[in-house]
Amino acid sequence: MLFNSYEFIFLFLPFTFFIYFYLLQKRLTVGARGFLVFASLFFYSWWNIVYLPLILSSMLFNYVIGNSLNENFKKAKVGKRSLLMFGVVSNIALLGYFKYSDFFIENINLALHSSLSLLHLALPLAISFFTFQQIAYLVDSYRGETKEYDFLNYALFVTFFPQLIAGPIVHHAEMMPQFANKWNLAKNYKNIATGLFIFSIGLFKKVVIADSFAEIADKGFDVLHVLSFTEAWATSLSYTFQLYFDFSGYTDMAIGAALLFNIVLPINFNSPYKALSIQDFWRRWHITLSRFLKDYIYIPLGGNRKGDFRTYVNLMATFTLGGIWHGAGWTFVFWGLLHGIALVVNHIWRSIGFRLPTVLAWFLTFNFINVAWIFFRAKEWDDALKVLSGMTAVETIKIASDMDMHPDWFIMVFVVILTLKTTVEYSKKAIYTPKTAFASGIFFVSAMLLTNHISKFLYFDF
Amino acid sequence: MSKMKKWVSLWFITISSLLVIGVFNYVIDPYQQYRKATFYKVPYENEKELDAGLAKNFDYDSVVIGTSMMQNFNIDDLKNISGYKKPIKLTIAGSSVYEQNIVLSTAFRHQNVKNVLIGIDFLSYYGAVHRYKHGASSFPTYLYDENILNDYKYLISSDTLGRVFEIFTKKEKDGWVYDYSKMFEWRSRTQDKNVLSAVKRKWLDRKNFDNEATDEEKKLPYMKNNFDHNIKPLIEKHPNVNFTLLFPPYSILAYKTYEERGQLQNLIKFKRYIVSTLLTYQNVKIYDFQNADEISHDLHNYYDLYHYNKDISRIILKEIRKKDYIVDDVSTYAKISQKFLSNVANFNVTDDLFKEK
Numbered sequence: 001m002l003f004n005s006y007e008f009i010f011l012f013l014p015f016t017f018f019i020y021f022y023l024l025q026k027r028l029t030v031g032a033r034g035f036l037v038f039a040s041l042f043f044y045s046w047w048n049i050v051y052l053p054l055i056l057s058s059m060l061f062n063y064v065i066g067n068s069l070n071e072n073f074k075k076a077k078v079g080k081r082s083l084l085m086f087g088v089v090s091n092i093a094l095l096g097y098f099k100y101s102d103f104f105i106e107n108i109n110l111a112l113h114s115s116l117s118l119l120h121l122a123l124p125l126a127i128s129f130f131t132f133q134q135i136a137y138l139v140d141s142y143r144g145e146t147k148e149y150d151f152l153n154y155a156l157f158v159t160f161f162p163q164l165i166a167g168p169i170v171h172h173a174e175m176m177p178q179f180a181n182k183w184n185l186a187k188n189y190k191n192i193a194t195g196l197f198i199f200s201i202g203l204f205k206k207v208v209i210a211d212s213f214a215e216i217a218d219k220g221f222d223v224l225h226v227l228s229f230t231e232a233w234a235t236s237l238s239y240t241f242q243l244y245f246d247f248s249g250y251t252d253m254a255i256g257a258a259l260l261f262n263i264v265l266p267i268n269f270n271s272p273y274k275a276l277s278i279q280d281f282w283r284r285w286h287i288t289l290s291r292f293l294k295d296y297i298y299i300p301l302g303g304n305r306k307g308d309f310r311t312y313v314n315l316m317a318t319f320t321l322g323g324i325w326h327g328a329g330w331t332f333v334f335w336g337l338l339h340g341i342a343l344v345v346n347h348i349w350r351s352i353g354f355r356l357p358t359v360l361a362w363f364l365t366f367n368f369i370n371v372a373w374i375f376f377r378a379k380e381w382d383d384a385l386k387v388l389s390g391m392t393a394v395e396t397i398k399i400a401s402d403m404d405m406h407p408d409w410f411i412m413v414f415v416v417i418l419t420l421k422t423t424v425e426y427s428k429k430a431i432y433t434p435k436t437a438f439a440s441g442i443f444f445v446s447a448m449l450l451t452n453h454i455s456k457f458l459y460f461d462f
Numbered sequence: 463m464s465k466m467k468k469w470v471s472l473w474f475i476t477i478s479s480l481l482v483i484g485v486f487n488y489v490i491d492p493y494q495q496y497r498k499a500t501f502y503k504v505p506y507e508n509e510k511e512l513d514a515g516l517a518k519n520f521d522y523d524s525v526v527i528g529t530s531m532m533q534n535f536n537i538d539d540l541k542n543i544s545g546y547k548k549p550i551k552l553t554i555a556g557s558s559v560y561e562q563n564i565v566l567s568t569a570f571r572h573q574n575v576k577n578v579l580i581g582i583d584f585l586s587y588y589g590a591v592h593r594y595k596h597g598a599s600s601f602p603t604y605l606y607d608e609n610i611l612n613d614y615k616y617l618i619s620s621d622t623l624g625r626v627f628e629i630f631t632k633k634e635k636d637g638w639v640y641d642y643s644k645m646f647e648w649r650s651r652t653q654d655k656n657v658l659s660a661v662k663r664k665w666l667d668r669k670n671f672d673n674e675a676t677d678e679e680k681k682l683p684y685m686k687n688n689f690d691h692n693i694k695p696l697i698e699k700h701p702n703v704n705f706t707l708l709f710p711p712y713s714i715l716a717y718k719t720y721e722e723r724g725q726l727q728n729l730i731k732f733k734r735y736i737v738s739t740l741l742t743y744q745n746v747k748i749y750d751f752q753n754a755d756e757i758s759h760d761l762h763n764y765y766d767l768y769h770y771n772k773d774i775s776r777i778i779l780k781e782i783r784k785k786d787y788i789v790d791d792v793s794t795y796a797k798i799s800q801k802f803l804s805n806v807a808n809f810n811v812t813d814d815l816f817k818e819k
Contacts, residue, residue, distance in 0.1 A: 189466035196473050437469045441476025448480055449620035454602055
């Protein structure tokens, strides 16, 4: 059940909404919360019910460990530090087993010329997200920063369906008080209006913009064997746009859906392609992930408190981990490394006091991000090199292409990413007039009409 | 009513236009899903979507199935030469055999089919048995099933709406085919062009020939599997239907390309597998036109390395009636296959081939 599917929008979401508020109206607060957890688990199981026990046991395990860790209500007899280590390692082991086993075996085979068979484990949905959220919870419990939450609220924090599958990566400190807040227990039309507005824009971003660019990107990366200069640039830029509009659109839908239930999710994107440096980019792109990496990896490693050299090492380590978190493959590691290096360079520049004119800074930053995404997207190294070599083959600029490249799309999207504000920013303004109701309705309608678009492959070889 | 409540109501009123669009698409029904059109001419275009409606709601007793190699048989020729009473074409260019299976199964469910003419193209048989040519999102399976619940994908869709718009705005000169007897005949658009130079260009660019599957997916077990899953069961389930299978004549340049890649032996094995599997079936006849050197060695008959022109389509139908190229014996067929291999091996591609007559 993706957010842009009919079953989510026309069945799951309205049913969940009405039953939840009906129960609240009847003063069945606990029942309503229980129902919301149940609905979220149903949503999770819709993909594959096999992993339901996994998320349940992960939740229970972390809740118990977290409670035992917290000084304020400590009953545990073991050393705190070892208990924390045990908790964190268990979480990472679970994630590692499902996500990285085959990658590990492949590399062993490569290094030792052995032929161990792969496990071919299907990746449990959302495991990367709920693992991270709960590790943060454990660490904070160890630091005594958590309160004694009741299990139902904790379960809601982990499973709440809008943020379960693809983030934002929420922090217990921003969620728990909201779940406990009595003011959130009645329908709120301001939130509903805001939620519908944000959801509509997000849906449009994903289905209309991202999926259209995906057709170009897929063709360039996965189908064509050789790319001319223009094809290669169209391919890489298409993916750069596809990824942003897909992910930020999906996040918008999550934020919008959560608002229907009076829950405010954190912002995840802040016009990232306006960034004027790589550091700036990481303050704007997948903000909740950067926040996690900073608070739970970079700072514990020592952050920038141990001299320049250690700062650089820490940056590289954090971003390499960030790379592998995105996917089990060397191309992801390489992508993380590239960003790590870029951040180090950025640091050194700034410490020298080197400044670039704004336009040039944007141009350099954007192009670096665009090139780095190639490695993020490519299924094989060869595909990445194919795109890169096309982008540098200026002599092929005149070659006619049978690829439908829609130059007008690119111009429009550049205007959009450089001039417009974020969906959430717009939603906070006094925009709730009949005109915007109609306009965002149209955004929603056009996305729904395009959801079942049958991609056309216009070639005629058979 | 508060301002926000009003906003929400207005938003819902706006999105209810989806329903209006759905009803509108249902009334026009551009892909003939619910009824045969009465108040506009059906253009025979977008076969992937249209075939579903044709299979369900048109009146026919004989079906042509296959890829673009099968699209240039004229409906009148199928009546006059092949003796089919009510023929229809449910071909899809470039289709995988799984897609062909979906189409043909739908036809069997809805009409009393007596004859089926199937063209067997190698590239339909590559890869997994449930392979869609361009991935699942490229094929409208929901049009072919009997499930009403997923029809919203057809009714509430910009593709459908766009099609309606095209139906009512296209002019005859835009090149759409409205003539039932010429349905899906793309060679009527390309036939008159002098295309020998195009054939030559394709030959020089043959590294891009038949490149949509990996070498792994082209292996013999995949091809056999595809045949076993997607064609054989349909033949077995319908013993009263006459199946005519044919291997269409590609140009000699296609065989040379297969040979260069070391694929030709495999393809011959695949053909022999089909022949040895089906020869005992009472309701099947097999014709192999790939041995027709008089067709395949003359490049004037071709549009590229595979596609012959419409005259050849007509010749094929006549030859089927004459039974010249029928395959009726396994051991004879083995000899013919050997001869074919050596013919290809001994053939030299020279510049003379590309000279205009």
